[in-house]
Amino acid sequence: MSEPSHPHRSHTCGELRPEHIGQRVKLSGWAYRVRDQKHNVFIDLRDHYGVTQLTFDDSQPELIARAREVRPESVLRVVGNVVAREKPNPKLETGEVELRVERLEVESPCETLPIQVQIPKGESDRADEEGRLRWRFLDLRRERLHRNIVLRDQVVRHMRDHMHAEGFVEFQTPILTNSSPEGARDYLVPSRLHPGQFYALPQAPQQWKQMLMASGFDKYFQIAPCFRDEDARADRAPGEFYQLDMEMAYVTQEDVFGVIERMYAALPEKVQVPGASPKRVQQFPFPRIPYWDAIDRFGTDKPELRFGLELCDVSDLFASSSFALFSDAIGLGGRVKALRIPGGAREGKGAVRRLEKHVKDLGYGGLPHLIYGDDEVGGSIAKQTTPEERAGIRERLQCASGDLVVFGCGSRAAAAKVLGEVRLEVARQRSRGLSVREVGEVFAKTRQPTLRAAIDAGGYVKAFRISRLALAGRDWRSILGEEAVRAGEDGTAVLVSAWEKKGPTEGPLREALHPKVLKTFEKLVGCAEGDVVAIAAGTSEGSSRALSELRSRACQALDLPDPDVLAFCFIVDYPFYELDEEGQLAFSHNPFSMPQGGLEALETQDPLDVLAWQYDICCNGVELSSGAIRNHRPEIMYRAFEKVGYTREQVDTEFGMMIKAFKHGAPPHGGMAPGVDRTVMLLLDEPNIREVVAFPKNQRCQDLLAGAPGYVYDRQLRELGLRIDLSAHGTRCPHCGTEAPPREHVDAHGYRRVGCDRCIPGASEA
RNA sequence: GGGACCGUAGCACAAUUGGUUAGUGUACCGGACUGUCGAUCCGGGGGUUGCGGGUUCGAAUCCCGUCGGUCUCGCCA
Incomplete structure (x- = not known):
């Protein structure tokens, strides 16, 4: 048989199937796992596309001896024959075949690994952040991160395709530019030709896209790098990040929303995460929520809309109360707000204390609350309130026995904000365990027949847990469906059980879970008494889909955020001005947004009542972007800036380029700039932005691989x-x-x- | 700049809460094994418990300082 002529490979490691049996092929890739049995050696060869099993036997002693010497992550080139496997491996795409190797060359040997590419049993791929960053090229070989970066490409590609399809023109704008009017610290670049002068890296291409509007291009977009010298957060990269920056001429904010919501609505079907349950958009068109509505209902301008638990205004019930904390707040023009947490009191005193600690950690004073029993009412403010007031709350919030009601008071925003934090914390606590985990290891030897058949056919077992569902007196069987054992259409098996101290209550799962591995399973999934646990076995996709369905049903019934749902919304009607810490009037968002009502509003209204054509887009409680219909009228701009203490001359010097452009025929225009990294995080359920960036910096903005910054x-x-x-x-x-x-x-x-x-x-x- | 948590072998984690020679897994080195697939089994090397100081008969453990990491508030569209 002739040798494949290409010097490196005839096929990729993800390509071989039964139809290739009998062919002589050449593969190149990394040695992923080496299983040495002396007379048989197996090497999993991995490349970007997949994994193929190589086999060596002692019919060629010299060859197998060299195969035994191969170190993990060395790059190999092999030639051999594709043969059928005696025992197929359903976990590998190429699992029905293997390559019987006849020639082996080590193209590039690997030294002892500082971090392992194959994640050892019981370890997390999130461990050792510093090592991961220092050896990022190895980290990027690991399955999850490698996959994330590929999926990021799909997101960016979809954004490009969508914007082009909607008639936008893609631009590249200067990186070496001057300081722009955004509020963050600039990165400065010293100029050699003009010693003592500096360029600034753009915090966003804001001015440039407005210039392009003034230049007549109508629809602009750019996958734009933005540079801001500000401190990091889990969802905010220090230094640099990317936005889908867009701007349109002659538009209303609804025109801008249309482009963006069509882009986001189509995203989940364009980007499928392998082995994960598909995402779906909760509502389309996305809800438009006025800023103050969002504050009043959710206590934040980036509301999490996947579950209810909305705040309720109860100021009228306490306006003349003898409870000074509340009546004083109202007397000062503020509010008293309440949040009913259904069943919150049944979760024990510890739960209330945890909520109180949470808000105290955030800097709030405390958490006044009432606990509604069958007849009596307890809680921290039970003694300070009258029976009428407590009955009023019960009626207003429709309280049932076992409910917990927490209160916030202060200004309209402050009263709501603390309860917004409580609302999110309740959801966080109650949805612990909802993320689906791979638990195949625990069931590797199970004899439970339904499960055994599904595992043999598909290879994967996954599980999730609903915290305390069986405790709260709820009928979990009717929420999740009647049978404890189910076989899906595609051969997926599903087992559901409540949990007692000793383990699962239902026979099938108890049978499937050998007593010796029960503890391992409980630790892995985090099972506790009163929880309900669901496991599914089958293919990676099949088991995820089955669990996703169950989970969605549970989330709906229990008012929990469904991890498979994307709840987008636009927040509109932001205030144009606000008071800063010193009580001075300041722009509340972007100084270049158009005040609603234009010049007249600025002249006639209380500045704090003026609204802006300014908006945000949020999803699942995360801000993705803000944007605005811009102020393209110099006279309105001068007046707007005058109110916060700028003279005409200052505006002219600081924003000269913009003013000049707007004095020479500028179209009305507006846009927004959704964050690319955050969009990818959301789609992939990644909790940290570093997981979706190929070469991220650490929290102190250092690149540990490149050694930047440096002298x-x-x-x-x-x-x-x-x-x-x-x-x-x-x-x-x-x-x-x-x-x-x-x-x-x-x-x-x-x-x-x-x-x-x-x-x-x-x-x-x- | 403030707060919380953390720092033990290359890596992940233990150490009965201040008590004998700091353990286990993995990785590394050697050996056994004819179908493994997160292989398994046996053996070996590997430690200034981040660093500095203090308390104590005795510190990985308690205290102070410092360096580093993560999260968070401030900051940030």
């Missing part, structure tokens, strides 16, 4: 006319923290560095 050569600084002066940065060495004033040094390589004498040895003083 530069002394001559570079001289060319730029710069000196380093750390006198305003304390008297500690930035490396070791010792109390030794850092000094500038030029080290042996010519780098200009800062540190104490101990940290930069051998350096000569600059």
Whole structure:
């Protein structure tokens, strides 16, 4: 048989199927797992496309000897024959065949791995954040991260396709530009040709897209890098991130919403996460919620709409109350708001304390609450309130026995905000366990017949847990469906059981779960007494789909956020101004948005009542973007800025480019800029933005792989006319923290560095 | 800049809550094994418990400082 002629491969590692049996093929890839049985050696060869099992036997002693020497993550090139497997592996796409190797070359051997690409049993792929960043190219080989980056491409591609299909033109705008009017700190780039002057990296291409509108391009978009020197969050990358930046001329905000909601509504079907349950959009068109409505109902301007538990205004019940905390707040023009947590009292005193601790950790004073029993009412403010007031609350909120009612008071926003935090915390606590986990290991040897058949055919067992569903006196069987054992149409088996101290109550799951592995399972899934647990076995997709269906049913019945649902909304009618900490009038959002009512509103209304054509898009409690219909009228802009203390001259100098453009025929225009990274996080259920970025920075904005930021050569600084002066940065060495004033040094390589004498040895003083 | 939690072998985690020689898994090295597939079994090497100081007869454990990590408030569209 002739050898495949391509120097590296004839097929990929995800390609071989039974129809290739008998062919002679060449594969290249990484040695993923090596299973050495001396007389038989198996190597799983992995590339971007999949995994193929290579086999070696002792008919060729020299070959198998070399196969046994192969170290994980070495790059191999092999030639061999595709044969059918004696025992297929349903977990691999190529699992029906294997490659009987006849030639093996180690193209690029791998040293001992600093982090393992194959995740060891019982370990998390999230462990050792620093090591992951330092060895990012290895981390990126791991299944989940590799998959995330590929899915990110699908998201970005969908965004591009959608925007083009809607008639938008893609642009690239300057990266070296000047400081823009957004509020964050700038990254500055010193200019060599103009010593002492600086470029700024764009915080967003805001000014440029408005220039393009003034230039007549009508519909602009860009997958735009944005640079902001601000501190990180779990969902906010430090330094840089990407937005789908878009802007349109001659539009209302509804025109902008249409483009964006069509893009997001189509996204879940364009991006399928392998092995995960599909996402669906809760409501289309997306609800438009006025800013103050969102605050009043959810206590936040980024409401989580996947479950109810809305806040209720009870100010009228306490207007003349003898309970001073509430009546004083109302007397000062504020509100008293209440949130009913159904069954909240049945979850024990610990649950109330946890909620109280949560709000205290966030800086609130405490959490006044009432506990409604069959007849009596308890709780922290039971003694300070009258029976009439407590009955009024019971009636207003339709309280049942076992409900917990928590209160917030203060200004309209403050009263709602604390309850908004409680609302989210309740949902967080109650939805613990809802995420689907792979638990195949526990059931590897089960003899439960339905499960056994499904595992053998599909290879996967997954599980989720509903916290305390069986405790709350609810009929969990009717919520989830009658039978404890089900076989789905595609051969997927589903087992459901409530949980007691000793384990599952239902026979089938008890039978499937060997007593020896019960503890392992309980630890893995987090089962506790009163929980209800569902497991499904079959293919990766089949088991996910079956569980997803069950879970959605439970979430609906229990008022929990369904992990498979995307609840988008637009928040509209933001206030144009607000008062800052010193009580001064300030722009509440973007100073370049158009006030509703235009110049007349600015002249005649109380500034705090003026609304802006300013909006946000949120999903599942996460802000994806804000945007606005812009203010393209210089006279309105001067007046708007005047109110916050800017003179005409200041506006002209600071925003010269914009004002100039708007004085030469600018179209009405508006847009928004949804975050690309956050969109991907949402779709992939990733809790941290680093999981969807190929080369992220750590919290302190360092790239541990590239070693950025770093010192530069002394001559570079001289060319730029710069000196380093750390006198305003304390008297500690930035490396070791010792109390030794850092000094500038030029080290042996010519780098200009800062540190104490101990940290930069051998350096000569600059 | 503030707060919370964390830091033990390359990596993940233990250490009966202050008590003998700091353990287990994985990775690494060696051995056994003819169909494995997260292989299994046996053996071996590997530790300044982040660093500095303090309390104590005795510190991985308690206290202070510091460095590093994650989350969070401030900040941020």
